[in-house]
Amino acid sequence: MTDEGSQPAKPAHRGAWWGAAAWSLGVTALLVALPLVARHRLPDPLATHWGGRAADGSMSVTAAALFPAGIWLVLVLVAALLQRYCAERSPGSGAAALVAGGVLLTGAQTAIVHANLDRARWQDAAPMGIEVVLVLAATATAGALAWLSGRKLRGPAGKGPDAGAPVLDVPEGERFVWLSRAANPWLQLLAVVLGLAAAVGVLAAASGLAGLDWSFVLPFALPAVAVLACSSVQARVTERGLTVGFGPFGRPARHWSPADLASARAEHRTAAQAGGWGYRINRLGTTVMLRGGGCLVVRTRRGTDFAVSVDDAERGAALLNALIARTGQPAGQ
Template sequence: MTEEARGKGRPAGRGARWGAAAWSLGVLALLIALPLAARHRLPDPLATHWGGRDPDGSMSLTWAALFPALVWLVLVAVAALLQRYCAEQAPGCGAAALASGGVLLTGAQTAVVHANLDRARWQDAAPMGVEVVLVLAATAVAGALAWLAGRGTGRAADGRPEEHPTAGTPALDVPEGERFVWLSRAVNPWLQLLAAVLGLVAVAGVLVAASGLTGLDWSVALSFTLPALAVLVCSSVQARVTARGLTVGFGPFGRPARRWSPEELVSARAEARTAAQAGGWGYRVNRLGTTVMLRGGECLVVRTRRGTDFAVSVDDAERGAALLNAVIARGGRPTGRAADQPS
């Protein structure tokens, strides 16, 4: 048998929708803006199709800007339908479609602008070679990462869809030989939106440089890329209790993560905290100890044997604390085969 105590969790999808909206609008803007920004240095029409390495097809400048944008809008609609109707059967499919499609189209648009830049006729466009390989590789990587991130927000650690427990159902008395897991997530949609905006600015700068319009200033690119990654990691959190103790993972992939074995913990409790008490949003250290604050309210707080507190703002913290206290009292003895597997 398996005893599963899933955290109720606030809808992680709200933060994902904010990010998807920002990504969709950003990609749309880039697809239209890239050729229009370079219009004084491009032929009209310009080469848009290559047979092998040499150009063999063209479009007007206006249509070259609008056609990829229309394709992108169709892809966004398809991704939204996939997310709405196929998320449970294939979690992450909508995110993968958006990520890979956006990278493919913006990469292709960048390569087209670069190949036509400062050419008198579209027939004189530069040949395509390594650009195609780089765009396809980036598309595959983006799709795989988005798919993994989407699966992480839609499924529990054992790979099955999350099921919300009936309110008040105790999950403390776990008989020997049974497996159990408690999992709860929290997101801050405003932090996810900020990460998406910073990331889009960084991507836009790299694409503009790759198109040949400007040189690449690494100091400017890193000044947006590094904060985007830092904010993304701090914008979502998941807490997981098993027979091996507590694991708190950050970001869409649950990495990096902090882990405590039952032997390292003294007790666990649920406690209401505000951002003002924690010192702000994100990862905070003050007189209360360490707090991962993504939204005010219920937090899971653990006291370590070093005498410090660690708190994480997730829902259903009372249930998680109760189960973790049972694990601590048991001394970390495994309760089943699943508990012997690394978390």
């Protein structure tokens, strides 16, 4: 038996679109700004194509800023179409195209600026070598991570049992999966903005426009990673118990076996009750609050509560109570 929340994860989808929009605009700005900011240190025209290691083609500085931005906008459209029409058959393809394309183009633009910097003529541009390898490696890595993240956001589909009963009758030996998630679109957007700010410092250093200033990069990069990890959550119930994963890859994660739990229930909570957004600890126990509404709440054998705001919490609680009943523990509120 395979079971997923009956309602789509609308907040997660909305957050993904907000993040994609911020990424698209940020990459566009970087592609245009890199050559224009360095205009006073670049030849005009500047080298934009290399045959082997030697430059053999050029563009004006303005064209070099606008041409890759135009290619990027086409890639954004392609990624949107992939997400719209191919998400079911190929989950993660749209995210992979968007992230890989952005890394490829910004990496190439950075390498072009660096090769032309402080050269009198475009023919004198520095040869391309290791830069190409690094850009391609970064593109492949970013695309693979985005693809895996996109697949993580897709859950198994199928019709599950009635969520109205507090305990579901799951036949012994029958396998099942319940998966649900939630996301905070504003936290996802903040993570993208912080990440782009860190990228500005890295790309400026890679292009030769400035030295690498860790005092600028780290205050943006570290919060970006932390906020991204806290911006989404997914809860998974299998015969092994409950696993709650954080971030786009479901890592880090917390796990409870059925023997660790006394009961499970669905409960409506607000951010005010939980003490705010994110990972909160107060008189209610521990709450992962990313959006107000239904929460899956489990009580451990130690008497502490853990709550996570996800869709279709009633069904997840019912399945957990069925598992708890198998262990001989009381399942109730």
